[in-house]
Amino acid sequence: MWVKMATCIRKVASEVFGVTKGSRSEPKDTWWWNKEVQKAIKDKKECYRRLYHDRNADNEQRYKVAKRATKRAVSEAKGRAYEGLYQRLSTKEGEREVY
Template identity: 70%
Template sequence: MWTSMATFLQKVAIEEFGVTKGSRREAKDTWWWNDEVQKVIREKKDCFRCLYLDRSAANMEKYKVAKKAAKRAMSEARGRAYEDLYQHLNTKEGERDIYKMAKIRERKTRDVGKVKCIKDGDDQLLVKDEAIKRV
């Protein structure tokens, strides 16, 4: 009974609202990547292609080694980049950057992304974010 009710509700919702493909995944945070990390990742991808074509034990072992090396290189590069960032934030110039980073983070987490203005029930044009959120 519940499954038929759920499928009926889903069918009605699809007819009323339609179906979307969903939003794109947000890009991974790669500002700390350097040439060394890219080289190691490229080697790992090449090993995976070889493993995909020929699933032999040698290729599997080669891929496992490349995967471990890639993880290690990525963690070391990320650690160095964050250490440099923290060193920079401890300086006078870095104190100003803290506020810039906070402002950027706040803008990214806002509910209203693309909508700049809408009309309310009285056909009044709303431009401010607070007014748009209330509607």
């Protein structure tokens, strides 16, 4: 009886709410990443791992510094990439690249 009821509830819930695959709807936009951004992200992840395993003041401070440095590196790289893209699109050849 419980199995039938649970099956019925799951069936109605999937019909009403739908079923997802469990993954992101769209991939990350990483075409503008360069070596500096990748290194900064790698350093930040390493600092987070240290903080996760040993939560002390020194590790927290290192993680905060790495987090700020990563944000700065991402912002600069993204700005340069988009600036170059906009300059390229403003040319005659770039107008043909717009779909």
